[in-house]
Amino acid sequence: MDNILKLKYDVDGDDFTRAGEASASVKKTLKKMGVPADIIRKAAIALYEGEINMVIHADGGEIEVDISSNKIIMILKDKGKGIENIELAMQEGYSTAPDEVRSLGFGAGMGLPNMKKYSDEMRIESTLNIGTTVYMTVCIS
Amino acid sequence: MTAIELAKQAGFDIKVEGNGDKRTISGIYCGDLLSMVMGRAKADDAWITVMGNINSVAVGVLADVTCIILAEEITMNEQALQKAADEGVCIIHSHLPTFETAKKIAELAAL
Ligand SMILES: Nc1ncnc2c1ncn2[C@@H]1O[C@H](COP(=O)(O)OP(=O)(O)OP(=O)(O)O)[C@@H](O)[C@H]1O
Ligand SMILES: [Mg+2]
Numbered sequence: 001m002d003n004i005l006k007l008k009y010d011v012d013g014d015d016f017t018r019a020g021e022a023s024a025s026v027k028k029t030l031k032k033m034g035v036p037a038d039i040i041r042k043a044a045i046a047l048y049e050g051e052i053n054m055v056i057h058a059d060g061g062e063i064e065v066d067i068s069s070n071k072i073i074m075i076l077k078d079k080g081k082g083i084e085n086i087e088l089a090m091q092e093g094y095s096t097a098p099d100e101v102r103s104l105g106f107g108a109g110m111g112l113p114n115m116k117k118y119s120d121e122m123r124i125e126s127t128l129n130i131g132t133t134v135y136m137t138v139c140i141s
Numbered sequence: 142m143t144a145i146e147l148a149k150q151a152g153f154d155i156k157v158e159g160n161g162d163k164r165t166i167s168g169i170y171c172g173d174l175l176s177m178v179m180g181r182a183k184a185d186d187a188w189i190t191v192m193g194n195i196n197s198v199a200v201g202v203l204a205d206v207t208c209i210i211l212a213e214e215i216t217m218n219e220q221a222l223q224k225a226a227d228e229g230v231c232i233i234h235s236h237l238p239t240f241e242t243a244k245k246i247a248e249l250a251a252l
Contacts, residue, residue, distance in 0.1 A: 048199065104192070105174055105192040105200075109176075114176055
């Protein structure tokens, strides 16, 4: 049967310089496992976008990554302000990012579209003022 | 052509060598919005930008670009340079504006 490797990360809500630790760690793990480079690239970018969103738009959160031989499942859970209109948030160019993060290069409104583009399956559950959970699956092979 | 060969021929300043002597450039991507870069740059591109912070290094790693070239005489900050060295990302400073930087690379690498 399939061995599932479970990885867990806490994402700090206000540390920009550390944001990306989960995706960097997952990337290293997948590389060690011999997963093809293009699959690693997809998973790592999708996870980084989600991680950064948790830092910018929520107050951090938790990430769980389950790796099996044929897929990578990534679950990002936060207790932030939630997304009022998911369809709108998914549109390219839609962003509520504050000016101080725009000056760092964020706020193109391309994060969620990238997560959709690079994952094979994506689902968002969000409740205003309760939080957001993003589920993404990237297939291997 | 490797990133290091290219920087030398172009007269650009190599700030961090990283893997730049092993990786070759197969395209160019210009842009400063990080999600745009992650969505549109291709692996093995030379990425030309004016964003010189630590997040650009993270994006360079994720997008798997050959090197990050800071154009317009913009310099990358120390913290970012340190991260680039740790991650093996080649960082180059160009004295030219973005378009001229890209044009020069395209000519030298025959893209
Ligand atoms: N975890 C989250 N909690 C609350 N709101 C979110 C969350 N993730 C995304 N959003 C909302 O959805 C919008 C679009 O997100 P998206 O990642 O596409 O763009 P962005 O983060 O604003 O900019 P970019 O990702 O291009 O740097 C955000 O501006 C924000 O309003
Ligand atoms: Mg985003």
